Amino acid sequence: SIRFKVNKGWSTAVLLFFALNFPFFCLILLRKRRLQQSNIAECVVNVYICRVFKPLFMLITLIILVLSAAFFVAGKVRSDIVALCALIGLLVFQILTPEEALSGFSNSVVIMMVGLFVVGGAIFQTGLAKMISSRILKLAGKSELRLFLLVMLVTSAIGAFVSNTGTVALMLPIVVSLAVSAGMNPGRLLMPLAFASSMGGMMTLIGTPPNLVIQNTLTGAGFEPLSFFSFLPVGIVCVIVGTLVLLPLTKWFLSKKGKGESASLSGKSLNQLVKEYGLSNNLFRLRAINDSRLIGKTVIELDIRRKYGLNILEVRRSEASQHKFLKTITQKLASPDTTIWVGDVLYITGDVADVNRFAGDYLLEMIDGHTTEEAVKADNKLDFYDIGIAEIVLMPSSNIINQTVKEAGFRDKFNVNVLGIRRKKEYILQDLGREHMHSGDVLLVQGAWQDIARLSKEDTEWVVLGQPLDEAAKVTLDYKAPVAAAIMVLMVVMMVFDFIPVAPVTAVMIAGLLMVLTGCFRNVEAAYKTINWETIVLFAGMLPMSLALEKTGASEYISNSLVSGLGSYGPIVLMAGIYFTTSLMTMFISNTVTAVLMAPIALQSAIQIGVSPVPFLFAVTVAASMCFASPFSTPPNALVMPAGQYTFMDYIKVGLPLQIIMGVVMVFVL
16 A cells, blocks of 8 residues: 655645545545455555546656657657666655565566577677678579568567577678678668568567567466467568568559668678788698697797798687587787697798798698688688787878888887788888888788777877777687577577477577686677667666556556447457557657557556457557658668668658558458
């Protein structure tokens, strides 16, 4: 019960209330025995407060809800700050106790979302998702229809297990390059890509946050929880309907979109730099075997720069492990005191004849085709893990102008190597130590990512092109892809099979921890960076709102209004009302927030007319996720907008018909 302290200043008002409600109190006294209250005064106050103040609390809750929605729509304030302000409002007006208000932060769904961010981040960091998707999409060849269908199917399949935002970020560059090579406009594929990621999220329990929201609402009301693949039939229908509708719509409205997107690159990728400077042609890999004569020697003892005219850039070491599945690779910049061990791979630049002579003298194994030590076949691919490359432009005021590369001391001062110099249209790659540097020269440097980032502090000497630490975050630890795949399969198995006594949240936590412990991230900090804390705080802050709506009777009042207005026409019409109300709200508010607000209303509406709440809650999650008519309704829609050169009207032309057709189909399917 809610208790109020009445001070002397309120005495007149209290007496007036008691006088006006004297018949009501008499009724309470007559029903004292039925209410089983030992204290008549306490009984009077409790019932009186429920009668008089509950509408006031309901009004305050609805005002907070409306204000929150207005701020969500305006977008001027971060959504997580709005959620926290709403939470504090409910606390200040004593609508919720502190325990109730903070219950969202200990909710199992919130913890599961944190774990899923980590698991999804590991799948990207190891390049597993990119590896799978790029190989599957190669099946499309040059056929527009086959490419369109594969984009829809592959994206929705990945979106079933990975966040829709991450899925689009992964697939976008792949789809653009495939569209260009197939001679079709990428604009026709990018909007379907965004929509397919949302449709795929409907296939599994973890595919999208609204699915977790309705699971939480069901279990909180005492119903049986949904299984991992309870959503699969609905998700398959979404993908089929979406594909059939988008096929003609994109051909009519999007065929002329996206003509210049392939040229709008933000900067050179690492592979582009390798190709531009011809590193694959000038770099050789030599492996130290058991009989090699340099085992146990340091780089300075070998003195190969003076003897052979060669330069050791780095030493790559595969850590000893009996199981290839758990192998770990470390890269070391070749400092003078670096010791060579058996199995080390030396990355060397120089003339091919000198490299062969050095390999013969020290009995080193030449790795064919310039492949990396983990490659099975020759692919002329240079991998980057701990060590990367970047370009720097020398400023006219730089103190190292007219100095040689050796005199500048890049290796001694900054622990980086200079691999090449670009001077206008000329590339200088040989005998760099004696080369004098000129103003405006572009130097290609190699080193540990943090050392390259440290170069940017010397802004009076040179300018670092690009963001080294951002580039490092994009580098995939591809030798860990099998580990990430096994952990993901383990997580899904634990969640799918009921005979395994592990709760879904526990399975996700185990998977997230294993991703960190097995080295699928460079470090623990990299794992934390994959978590979108704004989403977590938003979700945890808005979860208690549904409790406040239920506690004050607001959700019951809204559901009563829906039931009285639509319930007489039958459950299908009522569910249609809930579906399209949710669909409309999602165009202005994030799908997670919409699901949090509408789930308790859908539950109450179903209970009032005496039908199962499951299809009503499914209507909420499908309507919240299938919002296509606005570029700002979901992050994937916004992500593809600049790349596809779309206007707001493009989303109306393509997304609005799809959203309406999807709603009509879902009302009957659910």
